[in-house]
Amino acid sequence: MFSAGADVFIRCLKCVSVSKQIRSLMQWSFQASVHKQPVSDIFSTYGSHATGRAASSLCPPSMLCHQPARSLSDSPVWKLGRLNHIAIAVPDLQAAASFYQDVLGARVSDPQALPEHGVTTVFVELSNTKLELLHPLGDASPIAKFLQRNAAGGLHHVCLEVSDIEAAVETVRASGVRCLAKTTSIGAHGKPVMFLHPADCHGVLVELEQE
Numbered sequence: 001m002f003s004a005g006a007d008v009f010i011r012c013l014k015c016v017s018v019s020k021q022i023r024s025l026m027q028w029s030f031q032a033s034v035h036k037q038p039v040s041d042i043f044s045t046y047g048s049h050a051t052g053r054a055a056s057s058l059c060p061p062s063m064l065c066h067q068p069a070r071s072l073s074d075s076p077v078w079k080l081g082r083l084n085h086i087a088i089a090v091p092d093l094q095a096a097a098s099f100y101q102d103v104l105g106a107r108v109s110d111p112q113a114l115p116e117h118g119v120t121t122v123f124v125e126l127s128n129t130k131l132e133l134l135h136p137l138g139d140a141s142p143i144a145k146f147l148q149r150n151a152a153g154g155l156h157h158v159c160l161e162v163s164d165i166e167a168a169v170e171t172v173r174a175s176g177v178r179c180l181a182k183t184t185s186i187g188a189h190g191k192p193v194m195f196l197h198p199a200d201c202h203g204v205l206v207e208l209e210q211e
């Protein structure tokens with residue numbers, strides 16, 4: 001009874017000009033009630049990269065929730081795009097660049113100092129993405145502590161492209177993920193970026209970049 005009522009309610013929402021994101025959140029709440037799970041469990045089941053297929057498979061057809069839950073990135077406002085780069089913090093930029101260029105035969109860029117980010121970068125071109133080698137620049141480099149903890153270097157962050165960075169930031173903030181700056185800044189490719197707290201992204205520092 002409740003399920004049918006809630007389903008009708010969700011269908012009515014289709015007619016109202018609210019954003020798809022709000023509908024998605026309400027669908028998640030609805031699914032939480034149907035499955036008697038806390039909403040947070042539904043979120044953690046689907047995450048922000050959940051697919052409609054995953055959602056459908058969770059809900060047997062008899063349960064009327066055949067409307068697949070939508071990913072937040074299914075928003076009409078913005079879309080999640082390609083993996084732009086994987087960043088690796090290194091204690092010796094020249095040695096790391098030489099490894100990729102001379103040992104692995106990759107094409108690497110010249111070092112680029114980015115004082116506003118507190119890093120020097122070298123990009124390693126791969127056929128499907130890039131590696132960004134990072135070395136601390138200046139006294140207040142945000143990667144200094146990371147390198148103290150990982151003296152040999154290590155995976156620092158992943159950078160994902162989004163079609164509309166401002167809308168994406170709004171969405172992730174609304175979902176409780178901490179953004180590490182008040183506003184977007186211009187990243188290594190001259191485009192706006194935003195970093196998301198690793199503790200809110202399953203242990204990985206995530207950078208969103210305008211595609």
Ligand SMILES: C[C@@H](C(=O)O)C(=O)SCCNC(=O)CCNC(=O)[C@H](O)C(C)(C)COP(=O)(O)OP(=O)(O)OC[C@H]1O[C@@H](n2cnc3c(N)ncnc32)[C@H](O)[C@@H]1OP(=O)(O)O
Binds near residue numbers: 143145156186207
């Ligand atoms: C040019 C640009 C571009 O590509 O466009 C760049 O790359 S700029 C690249 C450099 N810029 C950035 O990274 C900007 C965003 N980063 C930041 O705001 C900071 O580095 C934070 C990520 C917030 C970490 O801050 P800070 O080092 O002061 O804090 P902390 O050492 O106490 O760490 C707090 C918690 O986060 C974890 N943590 C720190 N860095 C992490 C990382 N890279 N990956 C995964 N976890 C990380 C720590 O282990 C700790 O976990 P526990 O609490 O469990 O112990």
